[in-house]
Amino acid sequence: MRIAVISDIHSNLEALDRVLARAAEARVGATYVLGDIVGYGADPDAVVARLAEQPSAVCIAGNHDLAIPFEARAARGRGRRAARARVGRRPGGRIRVERGGRARQLRCGGVRALLLRSYAPADALRRGRRPHRWVRYARRRSGLAGIEREQAVHAQPGQRGTAPRRRPARLHDDRGLGRGFGSGASRPVRDRNGGREDPRRGAPRRAGRSARVRPLMAEPLVVEVVRSGVRESFHLVDVAVIDPAGRLVAWAGDPEQPAAYRSSAKPLQARVSIEAGWRPPDSLAVAIACASHNGEPEHVAAVRAILSQSGLDESALQCPADVPLYLPAVMGIRERAPVFHNCSGKHAAMVAACQAAGWPLDTYRDADHPLQRAVAALIGSVVGDTQATLVDGCGVPTVVAPLQALARGLLTVEGGPEAEAMRAHPFLVGGTDRLDTDLMTAAPDVLIKSGAEGLACLSVAGLGITLKTRDGAARARGPAVLSVLAQLGLVGDDLLPRHREPPVLGGGEEVGVLRAHGTLARA
Numbered sequence: 001m002r003i004a005v006i007s008d009i010h011s012n013l014e015a016l017d018r019v020l021a022r023a024a025e026a027r028v029g030a031t032y033v034l035g036d037i038v039g040y041g042a043d044p045d046a047v048v049a050r051l052a053e054q055p056s057a058v059c060i061a062g063n064h065d066l067a068i069p070f071e072a073r074a075a076r077g078r079g080r081r082a083a084r085a086r087v088g089r090r091p092g093g094r095i096r097v098e099r100g101g102r103a104r105q106l107r108c109g110g111v112r113a114l115l116l117r118s119y120a121p122a123d124a125l126r127r128g129r130r131p132h133r134w135v136r137y138a139r140r141r142s143g144l145a146g147i148e149r150e151q152a153v154h155a156q157p158g159q160r161g162t163a164p165r166r167r168p169a170r171l172h173d174d175r176g177l178g179r180g181f182g183s184g185a186s187r188p189v190r191d192r193n194g195g196r197e198d199p200r201r202g203a204p205r206r207a208g209r210s211a212r213v214r215p216l217m218a219e220p221l222v223v224e225v226v227r228s229g230v231r232e233s234f235h236l237v238d239v240a241v242i243d244p245a246g247r248l249v250a251w252a253g254d255p256e257q258p259a260a261y262r263s264s265a266k267p268l269q270a271r272v273s274i275e276a277g278w279r280p281p282d283s284l285a286v287a288i289a290c291a292s293h294n295g296e297p298e299h300v301a302a303v304r305a306i307l308s309q310s311g312l313d314e315s316a317l318q319c320p321a322d323v324p325l326y327l328p329a330v331m332g333i334r335e336r337a338p339v340f341h342n343c344s345g346k347h348a349a350m351v352a353a354c355q356a357a358g359w360p361l362d363t364y365r366d367a368d369h370p371l372q373r374a375v376a377a378l379i380g381s382v383v384g385d386t387q388a389t390l391v392d393g394c395g396v397p398t399v400v401a402p403l404q405a406l407a408r409g410l411l412t413v414e415g416g417p418e419a420e421a422m423r424a425h426p427f428l429v430g431g432t433d434r435l436d437t438d439l440m441t442a443a444p445d446v447l448i449k450s451g452a453e454g455l456a457c458l459s460v461a462g463l464g465i466t467l468k469t470r471d472g473a474a475r476a477r478g479p480a481v482l483s484v485l486a487q488l489g490l491v492g493d494d495l496l497p498r499h500r501e502p503p504v505l506g507g508g509e510e511v512g513v514l515r516a517h518g519t520l521a522r523a
Contacts (some may be wrong), residue, residue: 176208237454244464269289271413273371290449299428347396
């Protein structure tokens with residue numbers, strides 16, 4: 001008998017159809033899918049439905065397949081155990097993945113194989129930071145393109161004929177194979193240090209101490225790059241949306257994914273400069289202090305006005321010498337200069353604050369400088385405990401914190417001079433063809449400040465929003481931001497089409513598009 005072995009489909013319907021067609025031509029007797037049916041791709045529903053049509057398909061559930069509805073079966077104990085899964089139809093067009101039993105042994109042509117359902121340990125960063133992050137999906141929507149987790153129906157033990165009760169399926173723990181499934185793994189166990197381990201959270205905890213409830217992970221947003229009708233690549237995006245009280249109300253991917261604050265911290269840094277004694281001559285100066293600007297003439301003039309008011313010149317700026325980001329503005333520039341750097345407005349406000357406070361000017365970028373200590377204190381009070389301190393691209397310190405924590409930043413400046421100036425002068429915040437400028441111009445209620453490596457922080461209608469592309473790609477930021485705002489009902493689906501679906505060029509002509517997919521999970 002011939003068998004077909006498929007793995008890592010990841011919602012790629014086109015690839016799955018090609019493989020199944022090849023398998024049919026080869027007249028295979030059985031098809032084995034070795035995990036990761038969904039995740040990443042844009043067609044999870046269609047992929048699951050296609051597998052449900054294969055009568056001989058046997059699936060081993062992977063770590064990305066937790067969004068697929070399933071009925072749990074007990075799989076007790078540790079060690080080399082596995083849960084076998086067969087895809088079948090449910091009434092109403094839904095599917096199920098039934099899991100249960102030990103590892104499945106295959107024999108074909110004198111070759112024996114053992115199919116194990118197992119998970120490699122999480123990567124070092126996740127495992128050392130929050131090893132229980134991979135669990136606690138039960139009782140929530142997955143957020144993956146509308147696929148909803150079903151709850152398994154179990155009868156009360158020893159009470160035949162009584163009405164069934166609904167109980168969510170137990171899920172795996174990445175530190176032990178075969179654990180966390182069904183009623184057989186529902187009781188706490190002792191770890192070596194005497195703490196109890198809660199199978200619903202998968203994290204050891206001490207008796208008498210309540211474990212902190214963490215938000216659930218969902219599928220990230222996917223921004224795909226389509227060229228000539230073919231998906232060329234894609235970017236994954238994590239999102240966190242909080243209410244004024246700081247509670248998580250919507251998310252995609254990992255809302256506690258750590259991210260460097262980078263330029264999204266500029267409104268808070270501008271606030272510290274003002275509190276330190278800088279007296280902005282007008283709201284233009286405040287807006288440029290919050291900006292990551294293009295270096296166009298209006299931006300350069302605003303930076304020079306701050307320096308002139310404080311009796312300083314461009315030599316006081318310690319941001320790197322650069323040329324304007326906006327290419328037409330580069331014409332006529334003979335040499336690089338710090339004033340053209342996109343962070344020069346922030347640096348001008350910082351040196352003006354140091355001048356007013358009597359602090360040293362030559363060391364204002366140092367982490368132990370009074371100004372930077374004040375910045376760190378304010379950011380720490382807003383986002384909570386920070387995970388690390390880094391050196392930003394312009395040379396000043398920046399911090400690393402979870403996305404959900406960073407979402408509090410712009411909520412803090414709402415009603416202050418920073419938010420008012422950014423909304424009043426959106427062009428100064430970015431410039432020509434920049435997302436921040438165009439979005440605040442088209443939707444004046446929105447406050448947005450983008451940062452490096454695909455980060456964006458927003459405040460609108462009392463909600464704080466932070467998102468970041470996992471690979472740091474800035475080109476995915478616009479589609480992701482507008483998709484999130486549209487899903488929250490804050491902007492229309494047709495707002496800023498050049499940012500919502502940026503064109504992909506070939507030979508100077510549009511041959512494709514960037515497009516965001518995915519659904520926010522809701523609390």
